[in-house]
Each structure stands twice: as structure tokens, then as C-alpha cells.
Amino acid sequence: MEQMLSNLPQSPHPRIVIVGAGFAGLKLARTLRNKAYHVILLDKNNYHQFQPLFYQVATAGLEPSAISFPLRKVFHDTPNVTFRMGGAKRIDQRQNRLYTEIGYIDYDYLVLAMGADTNYFGMENIMKNSIPMKSVSEALFIRNKIISNYERAITIADESKRKALMNVVIVGGGPTGVELAGAMAELRNKVFPKDYPQLNFKNMKVVLVEAGASLLAGMSAESGEKAKTYLEKLQVEVLLHTAVADYDGLNVTINGETRFQTHTLLWAAGIVPNHIEGIREEQIAKGGRLLVDAYNRLHSSENIFVLGDGCLQQMEDYPRGHPQVAQVAIQQARNLGANLLAKLHQQPEKPFRYKDLGSMATVGRKLAVVDLPFIKFQGLLAWLTWLFVHLMAIVGVKNRIFIFLDWSWNYLSFDPSLRLLIKPTISKPEDREKLTLKKN
Numbered sequence: 001m002e003q004m005l006s007n008l009p010q011s012p013h014p015r016i017v018i019v020g021a022g023f024a025g026l027k028l029a030r031t032l033r034n035k036a037y038h039v040i041l042l043d044k045n046n047y048h049q050f051q052p053l054f055y056q057v058a059t060a061g062l063e064p065s066a067i068s069f070p071l072r073k074v075f076h077d078t079p080n081v082t083f084r085m086g087g088a089k090r091i092d093q094r095q096n097r098l099y100t101e102i103g104y105i106d107y108d109y110l111v112l113a114m115g116a117d118t119n120y121f122g123m124e125n126i127m128k129n130s131i132p133m134k135s136v137s138e139a140l141f142i143r144n145k146i147i148s149n150y151e152r153a154i155t156i157a158d159e160s161k162r163k164a165l166m167n168v169v170i171v172g173g174g175p176t177g178v179e180l181a182g183a184m185a186e187l188r189n190k191v192f193p194k195d196y197p198q199l200n201f202k203n204m205k206v207v208l209v210e211a212g213a214s215l216l217a218g219m220s221a222e223s224g225e226k227a228k229t230y231l232e233k234l235q236v237e238v239l240l241h242t243a244v245a246d247y248d249g250l251n252v253t254i255n256g257e258t259r260f261q262t263h264t265l266l267w268a269a270g271i272v273p274n275h276i277e278g279i280r281e282e283q284i285a286k287g288g289r290l291l292v293d294a295y296n297r298l299h300s301s302e303n304i305f306v307l308g309d310g311c312l313q314q315m316e317d318y319p320r321g322h323p324q325v326a327q328v329a330i331q332q333a334r335n336l337g338a339n340l341l342a343k344l345h346q347q348p349e350k351p352f353r354y355k356d357l358g359s360m361a362t363v364g365r366k367l368a369v370v371d372l373p374f375i376k377f378q379g380l381l382a383w384l385t386w387l388f389v390h391l392m393a394i395v396g397v398k399n400r401i402f403i404f405l406d407w408s409w410n411y412l413s414f415d416p417s418l419r420l421l422i423k424p425t426i427s428k429p430e431d432r433e434k435l436t437l438k439k440n
Contacts, residue, residue, distance in 0.1 A: 005103035011038035014108040024307035024329035025113035031337030058142035059183035091278030116309040119270035130267040172268035173210030182363040185234035223369035294351035
């Protein structure tokens, strides 16, 4: 029999349980701090991850700690917010109860801000052999994978095997794919030749594959075309109208034939909402997103709300739901926070209205594209704008300073200093036993 989650502070105030400490969950918890609610924030990690900069960890531009911030530190001197680390398992909507890996929690209000995971579109081989990038640990794994491949390549005489270790294929032409491709190309063009002078980096392919007609589909056609021009300037091979059909860990299959050989296929082609048991069929839309009303309230529910990538909020301006981007999640959390505070004073709630603040993507050094509601621009000014906006969005002053120093050094030297192959050497109990016996 499952146990109630223990050691929770007692409070006379209504209890709000927030599942997920991404952009939406963290924003809502911060909006409600020191208010007349008892907030329990639940996440499988004890830190907030700044997802837009995962690619810089993957390409050795930033260290993982620079884009991660301890959740407990965020809520120092905030007695009404309690953090617990653990994954959510299922909901009992009748009993107002959430079951987690660490026990069950009863709630007055439940907020699902669980985000999304990688969508492999049912292709098992690609799920098994490709590398996603939806967490800091996955970004760090990519960094280790790429560096270890070059360390292996320098010891191999067979040219075809060397090429397969050096090539990088990226699937998905959204901001993540474009930024990854640009960063990998800059490493190949400027950095890796100094680390591995014995390797011929003219043989290394950086390939970006997109099934659609253009890059950056959520942005203007002008920005997508400019991003393609910038990538080709960096000698990235860009393939549009092209879908990867299979990948066995070496051979990339397109239209029934092997087009590339690589040990590194990075999958950034789509997302699927994270699922939790206990949601009724009529509450789920096609594609797995949860149906919500204009107040982000789950369909056929009075006290469950869904934020961010996991919800489908159909409105006149967005009949297919809002774009699955960070700004939507943050604005939904801000609106829900205001509505929950309005409840305390018996004031009317306000429906959510999305304000598009624009979108941007960086391709490389001095190369970026920016779409604002009133203007579109590219190049150096866009790159500086991208740097400023992302720097200001980072949680924690120390993290901002570290990132600014890293970016400044990388700009001046064009030589990021984080190309370290750090991986666990002892992962199994039997291995630790062997090491102990060997020492004795």
C-alpha cells in the first residue's frame, strides 16, 4: 500500500501541487511565493534547466552548472513553497490525489507543467541509436560522445571508419537543430583542427536534415532562408524535403538508401508531451496534449490546470493551439498565478491571451536571425540581441556572470576550454569490488 508523502509542512492555506520545474512550473511557484497558498513543487531533478542553451553544453561552449540552478536555493526564505524531488506517476481525480515515486500527495489544486520529451514518430531503431537533447545530462552525453569519437578516430588507420566517427548528422531544422549544426560547424572549422592536427577535417561532414520545406518553420520565411545561407557559409550540408527513414547506429537511411555513415546522429525532429496516468480519454487531444479552456483548466475538471507544451488551448487566433515554446509556458504560468491570487480576494479570473514577443535563433559567431512583432533583422545585431535576451533569462546572478565570461572568452579566443571527456569509470557494484580487491 502506497504511503503518504511525509515531512511536509502543515499549512492552513489551500495546497497547490505543481508537477514540473521547467519554465512554467518555476514561474508559477515564484509568482505564488509568500502568498496564502501552500505550494508543493515536484520535479525529478533538484535543479531548473535552461533548455535553450543545451546545445552550448553539447558543443563544449558552457559547463552544465552554468545553465542549471538549484531549486531549493530559489526558494530560500520562502516558507510557503516546499520542493520535493521525485517523478509523478498517476492522478486520482476523484480523490484529488497525486501518486509519486516518493508517496502520494493530496491537493486542492494540481498544476501539470511536465513539458515534453523527444518524439521519434514510432521509429524504434532511431529511438535506440540516435541521441536526443532534452536534458543537461543528454547534452553532456553528446559532448562526451563527440570528443570520444575524435579520440578514437585519431588512432584508426582506415579512412572510411575515421569519417564515420567524425561525421555528425542532425535531424530537425528547428532552432535546436540549426543552433547545433552551426556550433558543430564552428568547432570543425576553427577548434578541432588545433586539437587533432593529424586528422583531416575536410573529410568531416556536418549535415542538417529537415523534412519540411524550410528551416525554422515557426519563424518567417526570410529568417529560415537566411539561416540556411549562414549554415551553408559555415559549410553545413543542409537537406530540405528530406526525411530520415532509419538509422542502425552507423548507416543513415534516406529514401531507401544509405546516404551517410556516422556514429553521431543527433535527433531534434520533434516533441511529444510527457504523459501521466489518470487522465481520461476525453481530456486528451490528438497528439497527446491535454485539452484546456481559456484559463488553462483541464477539460471536465475544476481544480486541475495544465501549462506549457503539455496543453492544447484552442482559441480563435490559435485553432491548433499555441506554439510549444518557452514564452507561451511562462505567460500561461503568469496568468494562472494571477488568477489563483484573484481567487483569494474573490475577484474574477482573466482568460489567457498570448502576446507574441518574437522569436530568434543563433547560427554561429555574429550570425543570428530575429523576428520581432514589428521588425525582422539578421547578422551581428541579431546575434547581440540573442546573447542579451538569453543572458537575462538565466536564473541566478552567478550563472549570468559565468556565462558572460565564457561567452567573452570564446569570442576573443575562439577556443572554448571545456572540451573535457568526463565520464564515470566505475558504475557497477561488482566493478567497485574488483577495485577494492586489487588495492588490497
